[in-house]
Amino acid sequence: MRQSSLFAKTSKTAPSDAVSANAALLERGAFVYKNSAGVYSYLPLGWRIIKKIADIVREEMDALGSNEMLMPALVDKKYLEATDRWGVDVGYRVRGIDEAVDAFALGWTHEEVLTEIASHHISSYRDVPFSAYQVQTKFRNEARAKSGILRGKEFIMKDMYSFHASQEDFDSFYEKTKQAYANVFARCGLDAYCTRAAGGAFTGNITHEFQVVSPVGEDVIYVCPKCRYAENKEVATVVQGDACPECKGVIEEKTAIEVGNIFPLGTKYSDAFNLKFLGEDGVKKPVIMGSYGIGISRLMGTIAEVHHDDAGLVWPASVSPFAVHLLDFTKSGDAAKNAYEALQKRGIAVLWDDRQVSPGDKLATADLLGIPVRAVISEKTGDMIEIKRRNSAEVKLGTINDLI
RNA sequence: CGGGGUGUAGUAUAAUGGUAGUACGCUUGCUUUGGGAGCAUGUAGCCUGAGUUCGAUUCUCAGCACCCCGACCA
Numbered sequence A: 001m002r003q004s005s006l007f008a009k010t011s012k013t014a015p016s017d018a019v020s021a022n023a024a025l026l027e028r029g030a031f032v033y034k035n036s037a038g039v040y041s042y043l044p045l046g047w048r049i050i051k052k053i054a055d056i057v058r059e060e061m062d063a064l065g066s067n068e069m070l071m072p073a074l075v076d077k078k079y080l081e082a083t084d085r086w087g088v089d090v091g092y093r094v095r096g097i098d099e100a101v102d103a104f105a106l107g108w109t110h111e112e113v114l115t116e117i118a119s120h121h122i123s124s125y126r127d128v129p130f131s132a133y134q135v136q137t138k139f140r141n142e143a144r145a146k147s148g149i150l151r152g153k154e155f156i157m158k159d160m161y162s163f164h165a166s167q168e169d170f171d172s173f174y175e176k177t178k179q180a181y182a183n184v185f186a187r188c189g190l191d192a193y194c195t196r197a198a199g200g201a202f203t204g205n206i207t208h209e210f211q212v213v214s215p216v217g218e219d220v221i222y223v224c225p226k227c228r229y230a231e232n233k234e235v236a237t238v239v240q241g242d243a244c245p246e247c248k249g250v251i252e253e254k255t256a257i258e259v260g261n262i263f264p265l266g267t268k269y270s271d272a273f274n275l276k277f278l279g280e281d282g283v284k285k286p287v288i289m290g291s292y293g294i295g296i297s298r299l300m301g302t303i304a305e306v307h308h309d310d311a312g313l314v315w316p317a318s319v320s321p322f323a324v325h326l327l328d329f330t331k332s333g334d335a336a337k338n339a340y341e342a343l344q345k346r347g348i349a350v351l352w353d354d355r356q357v358s359p360g361d362k363l364a365t366a367d368l369l370g371i372p373v374r375a376v377i378s379e380k381t382g383d384m385i386e387i388k389r390r391n392s393a394e395v396k397l398g399t400i401n402d403l404i
Numbered sequence B: 001c002g003g004g005g006u007g008u009a010g011u012a013u014a015a016u017g018g019u020a021g022u023a024c025g026c027u028u029g030c031u032u033u034g035g036g037a038g039c040a041u042g043u044a045g046c047c048u049g050a051g052u053u054c055g056a057u058u059c060u061c062a063g064c065a066c067c068c069c070g071a072c073c074a
Helices: A020-027 A044-063 A077-082 A113-120 A166-189 A269-270 A296-306 A334-345 A357-368
Strands: A034-037 A041-044 A074-076 A092-096 A104-105 A130-138 A154-163 A190-200 A206-213 A220-225 A229-231 A252-266 A277-278 A285-286 A287-295 A324-328 A348-353 A371-376 A385-389 A397-400
Touching: A020 A034, A020 A296, A034 A252, A041 A044, A044 A130, A044 A154, A044 A166, A044 A296, A074 A077, A077 A104, A077 A113, A077 A154, A113 A154, A113 A269, A113 A287, A113 A397, A154 A296, A166 A190, A166 A206, A166 A252, A190 A220, A190 A252, A206 A220, A252 A269, A252 A296, A269 A287, A287 A296, A324 A334, A324 A357, A334 A348, A334 A371, A348 A357
Parallel strands: A190 A229, A324 A348, A324 A371
Antiparallel strands: A034 A041, A074 A104, A092 A104, A130 A154, A154 A287, A190 A206, A206 A252, A220 A229, A220 A252, A252 A287, A277 A285, A371 A385, A385 A397
């Protein structure tokens, strides 16, 4: 892509209201635009990252055998009334302009919707286990949106739900999902702890959260860095300085960002929608469920918090909007055009800064945008290309082949 | 939702009870090309409403917006 046609303009200054690093850098780099408190647009660069992250999540969920689908964002009142969640205060309710009563909620979760759908598809033990997920915008009336895209009133989420015939089968899937989640976060360049936690409005069971240590996090967790034992403060049995119950290491207290969670739901939702299956023994039994969330947009913000320096963002290659940032300092631009076309031909996602601005501007912008590989063509480089990785100070000369 | 703070140009900021200044950006022209180039040029602003006052961007009140702390939070 030619940068001159990219719908994005970077800024030297962050908006005065952007306090956290992710907000300041994502807005300066034109990855996102704040429309309202806690409500963001994803500009072309940011949307590319969202899509990269979502695709990583899709690959891992598909590998679990889950089915991607899409449910309505308008959730009928009947669903939430069935589980007494119509009145949960994080919800938004909507009605038509000329209607007297609220008929829908803007979806903040979809246990009810999918359980009801499943009740029309699951009737025999042959129909389970089954799981499905979606990537969708969720709406939550956050009393206090904060920290850029880390906590918004509207955000992009992957939510998955699973349906099982037995507790054993559920447990097995739950553990596999834990591993899939660990894969997702590792692939996104994040070190996430899997903590024991409480389930809030979703379940009374012990649940698990995936937490990335960061000063801007809202959760307090206790972790053992040695064996990675971890608990959320809300259910903690240890405190800072205690011996780890698993390995006798020393427990540390950390603040962390919750990037995902998994919940055993038991039969709470299947009971509400009379979701039963006929067993091999001819007896009807309730379906055992789980739900599994990953905040896709929050993940982008978390990566920004973890991977940046004074000059700007430092995207892991796996989620970067482009693989190569091509800078051209020459007058003619011919060599850069050739390199750009060669890279395009080989399927390398390249952003070519073809703007008529100074080298200093291009270099500073490249640091701000944080694309992993910077390739410079100038009068100094001759027939070669200067290659520098964003996460390293090393600069070396190479050829197109070194970029592939 | 409780408490506090802040609203000045596209962005960041300054000053002021008497017609608002700087920087960045943007326009145009010339020069320039390895760390957000130089000179010139033009562009653009006091959140909304009420009150006090001869006069309010400035003071008071209300509303709205945003931010911070807390509560809340799959």
